[in-house]
């Protein structure tokens with residue numbers, strides 16, 4: 001089970017790397033666009049469109065990534081006081097409904113992308129970017145990854161329920177804050 | 186009550202109870218939305234879900250989220266922000282609440298460059314909360330101050346709320362921007378007064394930096410520190426604001442100037458390296474995704490609310506609408522306040538406002554004034570527990586040991602202050618209407 | 627003729643409150659009310675502005691897949707899916723409103739439109755017209771083509787492409803950011819709609835030079851998009867009601883637009899110090915040349931576009947010679 005969890009999370013982490021790259025690309029792209037336009041009056045429509053095209057992978061691939069790094073927001077008034085076992089049960093429910101939501105949206109998303117693909121949809125602006133279905137494709141893809149992470153979370157919460165000891169080794173309880181302070185990078 | 190009305194109530198109750206036992210907010214929203222929608226109108230309407238999600242992830246104005254978060258994380262990782270706050274704390278001398286004032290100032294400045302609450306709250310929270318905690322601030326006070334200053338961007342122009350409202354009430358964007366300016370500042374001043382008074386009444390909650398420690402730094406050293414630690418990050422804010430004012434960048438893309446500036450600043454301080462950059466990207470991604478997670482998962486909830494005829498439910502309130510312009514405004518404010526407990530501001534303004542507008546145009550109400558009242562009210566909805574976006578966003582970045590309870594408790598005084606500000610604006614409409622006339626906007 | 631009742635939804639590409647495109651005489655919401663009244667409630671259309679059910683530009687896909695029954699927008703928003711859709715809203719240097727109506731209703735335009743949409747399970751009708759638009763707002767006067775070089779302008783779509791051929795730096799910006807950007811000089815010029823709508827956005831407070839005329843949008847057709855299966859399920863009388871209500875909306879929105887634009891322009895010039903003047907002839911000629919190059923290369927790239935282009939251009943030629951001897955001398959009287 002541990003091996004499978006690790007395999008899944010390696011996949012999520014790998015795509016997360018792609019999204020991290022998109023963050024850097026976004027920062028540099030927007031800044032470059034601003035400077036080029038101000039100084040040299042250069043501003044191709046395609047590069048302007050690329051700006052908001054980059055939000056899509058950041059937001060959608062980011063879903064599973066933030067889930068893996070426990071960067072989701074929860075109301076912890078009671079949760080923090082629960083025993084490890086009870087927390088495991090809440091985590092299990094969370095993982096199950098996450099999978100359900102992910103599968104449903106993924107399925108809806110595939111139809112949606114298919115429609116766009118059949119139209120060979122591109123930007124309505126001349127000079128804009130083609131293949132808008134790729135951009136839309138991040139919806140099923142991102143939620144698909146979320147399902148995958150949900151599977152890992154199910155196994156992890158089962159481990160948490162059955163034996164509290166495992167948690168030390170796997171650090172499922174690492175809070176987002178510590179991760180965000182860079183300890184897990 | 187009809188079947189659908191029961192389902193709407195059930196959806197809200199289900200959402201709150203899932204949330205309360207510790208299921209992530211985003212997941213609770215999505216599940217309750219899908220289940221209620223499915224019970225009410227079946228699967229068909231959910232075919233619209235991908236379109237709504239696509240609308241969120243391709244929303245141009247949301248560019249500001251990753252850009253500002255990047256700036257914030259970069260400043261945090263290069264410890265620039267920490268040094269700045271410490272120095273300001275020292276410079277404030279014996280004034281209790283001094284560092285809190287710095288936060289409000291940062292909130293105002295960031296608010297003047299974006300209207301995205303998520304971006305401001307997480308950035309300010311990330312930068313300031315650890316320092317405030319170490320300096321012995323009461324967690325609730327610190328959290329409340331951050332959330333409240335983070336929402337100032339909603340009323341201080343440029344702001345998304347004002348842009349949307351301008352469309353709904355039919356006033357120009359410029360007029361509303363000008364009208365919101367003074368009320369926004371008044372609000373900031375009220376926050377500042379609150380902290381200063383708190384500093385007198387409860388000095389332990391907002392302590393100044395101890396005298397002994399301040400004594401370690403000489404006047405001239407402090408002056409140097411101010412130059413070295415406060416100027417660079419302040420320059421970033423100037424870069425963001427300046428690029429808007431100077432006509433270099435549009436409001437949304439201005440955030441990139443801050444992000445770029447933060448990279449240069451870190452490089453200049455010789456703190457930029459590969460490992461650090463990777464950490465910054467990691468932090469930016471998790472935090473931005475956390476914000477988007479909630480925004481995305483709110484879509485099934487909003488769609489279900491609409492599909493179940495939520496707007497008719499609100500319309501039903503009209504039967505008890507009291508007479509007179511005064512009564513109608515009070516009623517609208519109360520309705521917005523209550524809806525703010527569980528709906529997001531876009532949904533609130535789309536549903537509630539168009540219904541009220543004909544009523545007010547009959548009374549000849551000043552639409553500019555009304556719009557600012559509404560904007561202030563919507564801004565307040567970001568702060569009202571249990572469902573306040575600012576509260577959740579901050580929860581995503583707090584250090585260990587701070588629970589949502591601290592955040593909730595901290596927000597309440599600010600909600601009350603907001604109500605006071607609303608009352609002031611209600612009694613003195615010229616606070617909103619004077620400036621647009623004076624500058625001819 | 628039965629007493630079967632139909633309850634359908636209409637989404638809109640414009641946000642709540644927008645005059646012409648959402649509310650006001652001849653607007654989509656007005657259309658919905660007309661249809662309900664004319665059909666005595668047998669056809670009831672629930673209207674949703676942009677963002678209420680779906681984001682602004684998702685109407686095509688939603689109606690095509692049958693999740694939503696009707697949508698109000700401009701056909702050129704779908705140019706990324708069907709390039710020829712551009713021709714059913716407006717064409718730069720194309721036909722004015724009279725000519726456009728003539729082409730659509732009696733020159734084969736509507737048949738082409740239906741033919742184009744049929745494979746997508748859609749049918750469309752004109753449901754409004756805001757008439758001629760304005761060139762836009764400029765912070766500084768433009769006198770020669772050289773003044774256009776490096777000029778930063780907010781201008782979406784086909785016209786943006788044409789401007790860029792003359793060296794303009796095209797900036798895409800959402801409606802709400804036009805004002806702050808223009809006011810601060812992030813952009814030097816911006817195109818929005820016409821005097822009434824532009825004044826509402828406050829653009830005259832950001833730039834004083836208001837150039838005319840709308841060479842890029844000599845007319846502007848609002849599109850009523852209907853799912854074909856839903857349309858076919860309507861009895862004949864309801865179909866006729868929808869068609870006639872749409873046609874009435876074209877007249878009504880246009881006359882409302884002409885009336886309020888006249889008032890707004892007068893107010894802008896007399897009370898707000900706006901300088902309204904036609905674009906210099908040299909610039910217009912260059913724009914015209916660039917437009918026809920762009921249009922013919924669009925037609926060459928896509929057989930569907932070619933077919934519509936040919937019909938449109940042929941009609942334009944005929945109509946222009948008529949207008950040259952009828953409308954044009956009258957305007958010079």
Ligand code: NA
Pocket residue numbers: 295296297298299300301337338339340341342343344345
């Ligand atoms: Na703002």
Ligand code: NA
Pocket residue numbers: 525526527565566567568569570571572573574
């Ligand atoms: Na709230």
